Amino acid sequence: MTDSLLVATDLVKTYGPVKAVRGVTFHCNPGEVLALVGENGAGKSTVAKMLAGAVAPTSGTITVDGEPLASGSVRQSRLSGVRCAFQELALVPDWTVAENLSLPDGAPLKGFSQKKAVAAASALLESLHLSRIDPRAAVSTLSLADRQLVEIARALAGRPKLLILDEASSALTPPGVEWLFARIRELTAEGGSVIYVSHRLGEIAQIADRGTVLRDGLVAGEFVRGDWTDDELISLMAGRAAERFFPDPPERTTDAVALSVTDLRSEGLRGIDLELGAGEILGIGGLQGHGQAELLRALFGAAPAVADSWTVAGRSISRTNPVRSVRLGLGYVPEDRKREGLALEMSVGENLLAPWFKAYQLGGRPRLAQERGWIDGILKALSVRTRGPNELAGSLSGGNQQKLVFGRWMDRSRRVVLLHDPTRGIDVRAKQELYRAIVDLAKEGVGILWFSTEVEELVHVCHRVVVLYQGAVADELIGDRLTADAVVGAAVGATGSLNLTTEGVAS
Numbered sequence: 001m002t003d004s005l006l007v008a009t010d011l012v013k014t015y016g017p018v019k020a021v022r023g024v025t026f027h028c029n030p031g032e033v034l035a036l037v038g039e040n041g042a043g044k045s046t047v048a049k050m051l052a053g054a055v056a057p058t059s060g061t062i063t064v065d066g067e068p069l070a071s072g073s074v075r076q077s078r079l080s081g082v083r084c085a086f087q088e089l090a091l092v093p094d095w096t097v098a099e100n101l102s103l104p105d106g107a108p109l110k111g112f113s114q115k116k117a118v119a120a121a122s123a124l125l126e127s128l129h130l131s132r133i134d135p136r137a138a139v140s141t142l143s144l145a146d147r148q149l150v151e152i153a154r155a156l157a158g159r160p161k162l163l164i165l166d167e168a169s170s171a172l173t174p175p176g177v178e179w180l181f182a183r184i185r186e187l188t189a190e191g192g193s194v195i196y197v198s199h200r201l202g203e204i205a206q207i208a209d210r211g212t213v214l215r216d217g218l219v220a221g222e223f224v225r226g227d228w229t230d231d232e233l234i235s236l237m238a239g240r241a242a243e244r245f246f247p248d249p250p251e252r253t254t255d256a257v258a259l260s261v262t263d264l265r266s267e268g269l270r271g272i273d274l275e276l277g278a279g280e281i282l283g284i285g286g287l288q289g290h291g292q293a294e295l296l297r298a299l300f301g302a303a304p305a306v307a308d309s310w311t312v313a314g315r316s317i318s319r320t321n322p323v324r325s326v327r328l329g330l331g332y333v334p335e336d337r338k339r340e341g342l343a344l345e346m347s348v349g350e351n352l353l354a355p356w357f358k359a360y361q362l363g364g365r366p367r368l369a370q371e372r373g374w375i376d377g378i379l380k381a382l383s384v385r386t387r388g389p390n391e392l393a394g395s396l397s398g399g400n401q402q403k404l405v406f407g408r409w410m411d412r413s414r415r416v417v418l419l420h421d422p423t424r425g426i427d428v429r430a431k432q433e434l435y436r437a438i439v440d441l442a443k444e445g446v447g448i449l450w451f452s453t454e455v456e457e458l459v460h461v462c463h464r465v466v467v468l469y470q471g472a473v474a475d476e477l478i479g480d481r482l483t484a485d486a487v488v489g490a491a492v493g494a495t496g497s498l499n500l501t502t503e504g505v506a507s
C-alpha cells in the first residue's frame with residue numbers, strides 16, 4: 001500500500017448525535033478506478049466530502065502521495081490534486097458556464113476577464129468533446145444532464161490526480177455515461193485515479209477495478225473486478241440476502257382513461273398525442289433532452305402548454321397549473337429535487353405535506369401532529385433514513401431526499417402520477433421499494449407516466465413505453481417489442497447510427 005495515491009485511515013465524521021462515518025479505511029492506487037458503494041445514508045458522500053476538503057473529519061487521516069491532507073480545506077485538497085464532481089451540483093445557477101468553469105482556480109472576481117474566461121471555457125469544452133455547450137449560457141438554462149456535464153468538466157479542468165465522482169452519472173443517459181467512461185479512461189491512462197460513487201451496479205461492473213462497500217458508516221466489504229455478482233454486492237450493502245429485482249407491472253382491470261392529450265404543444269414539444277390508462281404504467285424513453293422533462297412539466301402545469309383536447313380523470317381541461325393539477329388528482333416528481341422538489345430548510349414532515357398545503361390553502365405551517373400517522377407510514381414504506389418528521393430535509397442524504405419527493409404522493413387519492421427519473425441517486429434496495437410502491441399505486445388504479453434514464457426499469461416495470469425524439473413520439477413499444485435494445489434503438493433510430501465518441505450525444 002506504500003505506493004497508493006490515496007490512503008484514508010480510520011475516518012470518522014459525526015454531526016451532533018449522528019455518526020455519518022464511523023471508522024473507514026481504504027486506499028486507491030495510481031491509475032485505478034475505485035468504486036464506493038452502499039445504501040442511501042451509508043456515508044459515501046460524507047467520505048467524498050472529506051476527501052474533497054468540503055468537510056473536516058472528526059478524526060482519522062487522509063494522505064495523498066504520502067502527504068497528509070489538511071483537514072477540511074477545499075483549497076488544500078485541490079492543491080494536492082483532488083477534484084470532485086457532485087450529484088448535488090455545486091454550480092452557481094445564475095453564472096455562465098464560463099464563469100463557473102473559472103471558479104476552481106479561485107479566479108478573483110476583481111480583474112476577472114469575461115473574454116478570457118469564455119476562451120478558456122471554450123478550449124476546455126472542446127478538449128472534452130463538449131463544444132455544443134455554450135460557455136456564455138447561464139447554467140440555470142441548461143438541462144440537468146448538461147449541468148452535470150459542466151460539473152464534471154470543471155472537476156476535470158484541473159487535470160486531477162484523484163477525481164471523485166459522487167453519483168455524477170446519475171442524470172446521464174447511456175451516451176452520456178459512455179462519454180464519462182471515455183474521460184475516465186483518458187485520466188487513468190495518464191496515471192490519474194478515480195473514486196466512483198454510484199448506485200448503478202452495471203456501470204461499476206464496467207468501469208471499476210476494485211470497490212469498497214460501506215454500510216452504516218463502516219466498511220462492510222471489498223470486491224475486485226470480475227469477482228462479484230449483483231446479488232452478492234446487494235447483500236453486502238444491505239447486510240441481508242438480495243431479492244428479485246424488478247416486479248412485473250400489475251394486471252390491468254379497467255379500460256378507464258386516467259389522462260389523455262392530443263396535439264399537446266409547449267416549448268420543446270412538437271405536438272404529442274398520449275393516452276394513459278387508469279392503472280397503467282407508461283414509460284417514457286429516449287435520450288435526455290428530447291422533450292421528456294417538457295412533457296411532464298406541461299402535463300403538471302409547471303410550464304405553459306396548449307392542446308387540442310386534454311382530459312384528466314375524465315374531466316376536460318384547456319390548461320392547468322401546479323395547484324390545480326394537485327386538485328385534479330395529479331402528482332409530480334420533478335427532475336431536480338433541490339430546485340423544484342424540496343424545501344431543504346423545512347422538516348421532513350413539512351416537505352411531505354407541502355403540496356397539500358398549497359393545493360388546499362390550509363394556511364400556516366402544516367400541522368404535523370394531525371398527519372403523523374400518514375407521515376410515519378410513508379417514511380416506513382420507503383425506509384427513509386431519518387431521525388423523524390421534525391428533522392430538516394437538508395440533513396438527509398441525497399437518496400433519502402429523493403424518497404420524500406415521491407412519498408408525498410402515496411396514499412393520497414391520486415389519479416395520475418408523473419415521474420421524472422424518480423430512482424435517480426437511490427440505492428438498489430430503495431429502488432426495489434420504489435418499484436413496489438409504483439406498482440402498488442398502479443394496482444389502486446393510478447395512471448403512472450414515468451421517464452427514466454435507466455432503460456432496464458422501463459422495460460421490466462412498465463406495461464408500455466413511448467420513445468420521444470426531438471419533442472415528438474418516435475415509437476411506441478409494447479409486448480414482445482418492448483426490449484432494452486428497442487428502446488435505445490428508437491431513441492437514436494431517427495438520426496441514424498450513434499457515434500458515442502463524438503460530441504453532441506453526451507446527455
Ligand SMILES: Nc1ncnc2c1ncn2[C@@H]1O[C@H](COP(=O)(O)OP(=O)(O)OP(=O)(O)O)[C@@H](O)[C@H]1O
Nearest residue numbers: 015020040041042043044045046395396397398399
Ligand atoms: N449535514 C448533516 N447533518 C446531519 N446529518 C448528516 C449531514 N450530512 C449527512 N448526514 C447524515 O449522515 C449519514 C450519511 O450520509 P451520506 O450523505 O454520507 O450518505 P450517502 O451514502 O452518500 O447516501 P446517498 O446514497 O443517499 O447519497 C446519513 O444518515 C445522513 O442523514
